[in-house]
Amino acid sequence: MTLKEAEGSVRIDLPREQVWDQLCDLSQAHNYVPGVASTCIDTLQREGVGASRTVIMNNGSEMQETVEEWDQGRSFLLRLHRGDKPAMPIFKRFYFRYAIEDDGHATLARPALLYETRFGPVGWLLGKLLHRQMQKSAQDVGIAMKDFYETGNRVTPERLKDLKTAKK
Numbered sequence: 001m002t003l004k005e006a007e008g009s010v011r012i013d014l015p016r017e018q019v020w021d022q023l024c025d026l027s028q029a030h031n032y033v034p035g036v037a038s039t040c041i042d043t044l045q046r047e048g049v050g051a052s053r054t055v056i057m058n059n060g061s062e063m064q065e066t067v068e069e070w071d072q073g074r075s076f077l078l079r080l081h082r083g084d085k086p087a088m089p090i091f092k093r094f095y096f097r098y099a100i101e102d103d104g105h106a107t108l109a110r111p112a113l114l115y116e117t118r119f120g121p122v123g124w125l126l127g128k129l130l131h132r133q134m135q136k137s138a139q140d141v142g143i144a145m146k147d148f149y150e151t152g153n154r155v156t157p158e159r160l161k162d163l164k165t166a167k168k
Contacts, residue, residue, distance in 0.1 A: 003093060006131055007112035008139030010146045011103055019100050019107040020073050022149050026053050026065075031154045032144040034137070035059075063087040065096065075099035077114075090126055092116045111141040143167070 012019050022028065024047050030036045035057050042052045042064065052066040062082075069077040078096045080087040086094040095114040100107050113134045117123035143163050144155040155163075 003095070003114045003116050004127060004131065005112050005114050006134035006138050007110055008135065008142040009108065009110050010139075010142035012100075012107045012109055012146045012149055014107055014149060015105065016100055016102050016107045017073065019109065019149055023098055023100065023145075024076070026051055026067075028148075029053070029055060029065075032141065032148040034140050034144060034155075034157065034160055068095070074101070090117055090119070090123060090130075092118045092123075109142050109145055111138045111145065113138050140164070 026046060027039050027041050030039045033055070036055045037058045038056045040054045040056075042054055043050065045051045047067070048070045049067050052064055054062055054064050056062050064081050064083070064087075065078040066081065067076050068079045069075070076098055078098075080094045080096055086092065088094060093114075093116040097110075097112045097114060099110045099112070101110075102108075115127065115134070117127040119126070140160060144160055147153070147155050147159065147163055153159075
């Protein structure tokens with residue numbers, strides 16, 4: 001089965017190389033990923049294929065994120081999991097991709113959730129129902145990345161709400 005993709009898109013007013021320097025620091029996700037309280041690198045390798053981190057969510061749950069693909073200066077793909085299983089039981093496969101590209105003197109960031117559901121037709125239907133929320137989540141990551149990268153300030157839930165309201 002093909003992976004479904006829910007993608008966001010934001011323009012970050014910094015050159016791609018500067019965005020990449022921040023993005024490839026896997027220890028910083030808690031500063032811009034909504035719902036993530038803290039991040040801990042689990043491997044000696046801090047970037048590239050095989051690097052892995054544990055993220056602790058605001059609700060206390062944990063999941064691992066392991067780099068499966070790495071395109072230096074452009075993108076990487078994280079497998080979201082709990083041990084040998086996907087991060088959430090509904091998914092057969094579950095990933096997050098960070099991709100950036102030049103946009104004049106700025107950078108276009110395209111964060112995306114990629115997934116394949118379990119449970120046949122029931123899982124397919126649940127996936128359809130979740131897709132809009134996943135697109136919203138990917139866009140929220142992009143909005144928060146932009147603010148964190150441009151200001152250096154951690155994005156709180158209140159700040160994200162303000163940013164989304166200002167965008168409308």
